Amino acid sequence: xxxxxxxxxxxxxxxxxxxxxxxxxxxxxxxxxxxxxxxxxxxxxxxxxxxxxxxxxxxxxxxxxxxxxxxxxxxxxxxxxxxxxxxxxxxxxxxxxxxxxxxxxxxxxxxxxxxxxxxxxxxxxxxxxxxxxxxxxxxxxxxxxxxxxxxxxxxxxxxxxxxxxxxxxxxxxxxxxxxxxxxxxxxxxxxxxxxxxxxxxxxxxxxxxxxxxxxxxxxxxxxxxxxxxxx
Amino acid sequence: xxxxxxxxxxxxxxxxxxxxxxxxxxxxxxxxxxxxxxxxxxxxxxxxxxxxxxxxxxxxxxxxxxxxxxxxxxxxxxxxxxxxxxxxxxxxxxxxxxxxxxxxxxxxxxxxxxxxxxxxxxxxxxxxxxxxxxxxxxxxxxxxxxxxxxxxxxxxxxxxxxxxxxxxxxxxxxxxxxxxxxxxxxxxxxxxxxxxxxxxxxxxxxxxxxxxxxxxxxxxxxxxxxxxxxx
Numbered sequence: 001x002x003x004x005x006x007x008x009x010x011x012x013x014x015x016x017x018x019x020x021x022x023x024x025x026x027x028x029x030x031x032x033x034x035x036x037x038x039x040x041x042x043x044x045x046x047x048x049x050x051x052x053x054x055x056x057x058x059x060x061x062x063x064x065x066x067x068x069x070x071x072x073x074x075x076x077x078x079x080x081x082x083x084x085x086x087x088x089x090x091x092x093x094x095x096x097x098x099x100x101x102x103x104x105x106x107x108x109x110x111x112x113x114x115x116x117x118x119x120x121x122x123x124x125x126x127x128x129x130x131x132x133x134x135x136x137x138x139x140x141x142x143x144x145x146x147x148x149x150x151x152x153x154x155x156x157x158x159x160x161x162x163x164x165x166x167x168x169x170x171x172x173x174x175x176x177x178x179x180x181x182x183x184x185x186x187x188x189x190x191x192x193x194x195x196x197x198x199x200x201x202x203x204x205x206x207x208x209x210x211x212x213x214x215x216x217x218x219x220x221x222x223x224x225x226x227x228x229x230x231x
Numbered sequence: 232x233x234x235x236x237x238x239x240x241x242x243x244x245x246x247x248x249x250x251x252x253x254x255x256x257x258x259x260x261x262x263x264x265x266x267x268x269x270x271x272x273x274x275x276x277x278x279x280x281x282x283x284x285x286x287x288x289x290x291x292x293x294x295x296x297x298x299x300x301x302x303x304x305x306x307x308x309x310x311x312x313x314x315x316x317x318x319x320x321x322x323x324x325x326x327x328x329x330x331x332x333x334x335x336x337x338x339x340x341x342x343x344x345x346x347x348x349x350x351x352x353x354x355x356x357x358x359x360x361x362x363x364x365x366x367x368x369x370x371x372x373x374x375x376x377x378x379x380x381x382x383x384x385x386x387x388x389x390x391x392x393x394x395x396x397x398x399x400x401x402x403x404x405x406x407x408x409x410x411x412x413x414x415x416x417x418x419x420x421x422x423x424x425x426x427x428x429x430x431x432x433x434x435x436x437x438x439x440x441x442x443x444x445x446x447x448x449x450x451x452x453x454x455x456x457x458x459x460x461x462x
Contacts, residue, residue: 002233006409009240038407045366045415046398135276167277176269178237184276 001124008032011062012174020101027052033063050075056130057118058083058222060215067225082117087225113151114139126167134170135177136190148204152197160186232355239263242293243405251332258283264294264457281306287361288349289314289453291446298456313348318456344382345370357398365401366408379435383428391417
């Protein structure tokens with residue numbers, strides 16, 4: 001039961017649609033503002049009814065369409081409680097379960113590290129890992145309460161302990177890599193596999209990444225569900 | 232049971248991996264030569280075993296990696312019998328069924344029009360429509376034995392008669408549209424819905440599209456499963 005994976009070429013962001021097999025209901029994860037029409041077209045063409053919009057965190061590189069999708073479809077906006085997104089009606093906590101489509105359940109896993117509030121979502125053996133765990137890598141940890149120590153602990157304790165066959169659907173990829181598995185990432189992830197916590201922290205501290213160009217626009221916008229920007 | 236959808240940004244080609252739910256076996260449809268390593272990485276990361284490589288037709292805009300994948304994995308190359316691809320061991324006919332992964336079956340549907348030999352593949356309610364039916368459109372019909380009349384008849388008689396909920400996974404898209412449904416395309420496809428055969432033929436004749444840049448390289452290469460180019 002794979003999700004439908006959509007791509008934003010400008011920010012290399014993946015958006016996911018999870019379709020309940022026994023109903024018309026569907027959930028979208030991390031939608032991007034400039035793809036609003038495209039994403040709504042998918043909902044329409046597949047005869048789906050959008051019930052929830054989920055964010056994995058307050059993104060620094062693109063603006064969400066969560067607020068616009070909520071206004072246009074009536075879907076509930078569900079966000080990590082620690083991300084400072086007050087307009088969302090559902091403030092998720094670690095261990096929460098989001099029911100949808102009659103018999104579907106999405107498990108909420110708090111994975112601080114990329115940002116303090118970052119969450120991953122687990123549905124039918126599919127992990128939506130946001131920027132916590134990427135294919136062969138991980139998100140940066142140098143802003144928004146990010147912490148290399150926390151990311152290492154989140155991944156080690158909460159993600160690499162999932163079943164090996166769990167499919168990992170990342171929040172971004174820059175090389176056309178769409179999906180991975182927990183087993184492969186635990187054994188081969190270039191940053192996290194076979195590395196001590198101290199080594200990982202040193203590696204992340206040495207990255208010296210540039211500040212995201214859109215950060216000062218995107219983060220405040222995303223804390224308002226993108227409403228200042230997308231409608 | 233959605234496929235895994237992979238994208239080639241250079242030619243806007245979609246490649247699909249169909250994973251059997253009850254085994255490690257998998258099938259790939261329309262792989263692109265320059266993505267060979269990427270596609271093999273997906274097979275490896277998900278612990279899959281590639282058993283079949285399928286082509287929907289002899290492409291004019293990119294070169295397949297079918298021959299290379301066959302050499303590297305032992306997968307069988309399966310091609311439409313009318314496409315002139317002699318090195319493939321399985322020459323498919325309309326109505327054939329390709330079994331894989333123990334309990335999976337792919338139905339083969341001959342849909343001449345984009346090219347004389349073009350095939351679509353149907354698996355678990357998912358139609359892999361190649362360049363016969365695109366999201367909101369269709370492939371061109373002006374070379375390789377293409378025929379607007381034949382495409383209209385193929386789509387009307389063999390695709391639009393499938394269940395409305397059948398998901399349509401196209402061979403290309405240029406606007407980030409990943410998937411559609413038979414019901415929506417029958418009602419709303421800009422070229423084919425609510426249009427007579429004569430009107431469609433006139434519309435296609437008036438397109439005056441430029442010759443594909445890679446055609447003289449790609450078609451001969453694809454008739455050799457891409458082997459002259461990708462390995």
